[in-house]
Amino acid sequence: MIAEVNSTKATEQVITQEKLAIILACIAGYLDAVGIVKWKTYVSFMSGNTTQLGISISNGKHAVIMTSVTVISCFLFGIYTGTCLSLWKKYKIQKLPFYIVSGILIFYTTVSFYYTISVLQSLAIIGFSTGIMNTIVTSVGNQKINTDFVTGTLNSLAKNTAMLNMATETAERKEYKTNAIRLFLLWLGFLSGAFTAPFLLPLLKNWILMLPAFLLLLCSLLKPVSIINQKN
Numbered sequence: 114m115i116a117e118v119n120s121t122k123a124t125e126q127v128i129t130q131e132k133l134a135i136i137l138a139c140i141a142g143y144l145d146a147v148g149i150v151k152w153k154t155y156v157s158f159m160s161g162n163t164t165q166l167g168i169s170i171s172n173g174k175h176a177v178i179m180t181s182v183t184v185i186s187c188f189l190f191g192i193y194t195g196t197c198l199s200l201w202k203k204y205k206i207q208k209l210p211f212y213i214v215s216g217i218l219i220f221y222t223t224v225s226f227y228y229t230i231s232v233l234q235s236l237a238i239i240g241f242s243t244g245i246m247n248t249i250v251t252s253v254g255n256q257k258i259n260t261d262f263v264t265g266t267l268n269s270l271a272k273n274t275a276m277l278n279m280a281t282e283t284a285e286r287k288e289y290k291t292n293a294i295r296l297f298l299l300w301l302g303f304l305s306g307a308f309t310a311p312f313l314l315p316l317l318k319n320w321i322l323m324l325p326a327f328l329l330l331l332c333s334l335l336k337p338v339s340i341i342n343q344k345n
Contacts, residue, residue, distance in 0.1 A: 129335055130253040131295060134260055135302040136332055137246055140325045141261030142306030144243055147321055150311055152232050154180050156239040157261040159188055183233050184240040191244020199248060210249050211333035214242045218326035225319050239322075253299075256292045263303055270296040 141157045148156035155161045166181035168174075195210055221238050224230065230238075247261050256273075259265045270293055277289035314321055 127254045130250055131298070133332055133335060134250045134253050134258055134295075135298055136328060137250055137260040138266075138299050138302035139306035140328055141243055141246060142303035142308075143310045143325055144239060144306075144322075145261070145303075146307040146310035147314065148184075148236070148239060150314055152180070152236055154184055154232075154236055156184060156188075156236060157243045158263065159185055160264055180233065180236055184236040187237045187240035188244040191241040192247055193244075194241075195245040195248030208333040210245050211329045214245050215326040215329040215333075217242050218322040218329075222320060222322050222326070253295050254291070255288075256295060258296070258299060260299070261303070263300060266296055266300050266303070270300065 145155055145157040148154050154165075162181045162185050165177055166185070169177035169181065198209060217238060221230070221235075243261055247259060250258065250260055252258060256269070258269070273289045273293040273296060277286055277293060280286045280289055310321070313324065317324070
């Protein structure tokens, strides 16, 4: 009986992880698209920013160097902050990352109505937010994930698909198939967010970041987040 209860709880945890991972990936794609359209810089895809940084150093484009360094640094600081929160022994409010990021986006939107926020300040704020988001869900079941790292998602998707084709054990094939589907949905979530943002930007204008802020608050209601944060 106890084993059945534990198994049910584990299944519920994985389902919650799946839902949140896809939503967070969608938000990351959305924010990344906003960053590209508004500021010509990725706020989630640091591989692209690193490439831009290297090219700009070579060409001596100081403005691009500054924006790339700013967003990369703040993204790293966001991951550092989120990881420290998840490892903090006195960390009682497990939903805090959702509230922090949502609060930052709401505060940024409110301030933008009264003051002009520079590109560097915007990139610093949004880059920090996406960094924290990347630490909320770090695995789905046994599969390690990054909700805003598309290259890693596609890499894991291809590997799991290859292992599925090569595996002979039924249990292994089932596991690889499940992981491949999860990773594909994660990629699809990011793509959907990136697809949606350009359509909403002309409509929402200064309100563009209120949608992800609202979605993050909804995410915090799904389940106790203590089941999501995985110590890596």
